[in-house]
Amino acid sequence: MKGPTITKENVETILDKKFIRVFDLKYAEGRHYFDATRRSLDNIVATKTEEEFKKMLPDAVSCIVIIEQKGKEPQLLFSYEYRYPAGRFLLGVPAGLLDPQDANEENPVVATAIREIHEETGIVVDTKRDEVEVVNPFLFSTPGMTDESNALVKVVLKLDDLSELSQDGAEGQECFDGFCLVNKEEAKRILKDGVDANGHFYSVYTWAALMYFATDMWK
Numbered sequence: 001m002k003g004p005t006i007t008k009e010n011v012e013t014i015l016d017k018k019f020i021r022v023f024d025l026k027y028a029e030g031r032h033y034f035d036a037t038r039r040s041l042d043n044i045v046a047t048k049t050e051e052e053f054k055k056m057l058p059d060a061v062s063c064i065v066i067i068e069q070k071g072k073e074p075q076l077l078f079s080y081e082y083r084y085p086a087g088r089f090l091l092g093v094p095a096g097l098l099d100p101q102d103a104n105e106e107n108p109v110v111a112t113a114i115r116e117i118h119e120e121t122g123i124v125v126d127t128k129r130d131e132v133e134v135v136n137p138f139l140f141s142t143p144g145m146t147d148e149s150n151a152l153v154k155v156v157l158k159l160d161d162l163s164e165l166s167q168d169g170a171e172g173q174e175c176f177d178g179f180c181l182v183n184k185e186e187a188k189r190i191l192k193d194g195v196d197a198n199g200h201f202y203s204v205y206t207w208a209a210l211m212y213f214a215t216d217m218w219k
Contacts, residue, residue, distance in 0.1 A: 011026070011047065039147065058151040059149050067157050068157065069158075069160070076210070078206065080178055088200060089177045095205065096112065114132070135153060
């Protein structure tokens with residue numbers, strides 16, 4: 001079954017702000033669907049050709065960061081970041097938007113992951129020492145109301161100690177309240193409970209990181 005074709009001529013701009021835009025996708029006579037997006041009109045997903053769709057870059061990258069220290073069991077690294085729509089600090093992975101300069105790199109998704117990990121944890125990823133692998137190049141967050149997307153990148157940091165960990169690199173609206181390291185059993189418990197140690201819910205990308213780690217898919 002073929003769905004309706006949406007062309008740029010059938011898209012009306014409803015809201016155009018620096019960090020959010022809303023477009024009216026007029027997919028048929030008298031039929032409307034609204035798309036909330038970070039993307040500009042010439043880059044929204046709905047109007048892309050099949051070839052463009054398959055080659056596009058995500059809006060952001062979320063990182064599954066695993067720390068390996070000699071003599072210790074592997075641990076999954078989270079931070080508590082204040083999420084304004086939720087009004088509280090939530091358990092989350094290092095993540096951030098794919099910047100224009102990242103798009104010019106040989107591997108934009110990996111370049112974004114390495115930059116964001118440095119900004120949000122203080123750790124400089126060493127590609128000769130550490131493991132960096134794209135788990136998924138493009139995941140829609142919720143295509144029912146927005147075209148927002150994230151790539152997932154696994155980074156295994158092989159560290160002697162945790163002295164480098166720092167949140168001093170937070171930028172703009174970012175607000176952090178410490179790190180959280182969990183082992184495999186703790187990851188399973190958070191998955192089973194559906195909430196973190198504070199009894200708070202978390203994002204689907206936190207859930208994905210927990211599943212990837214707890215099921216040993218990262219190995």
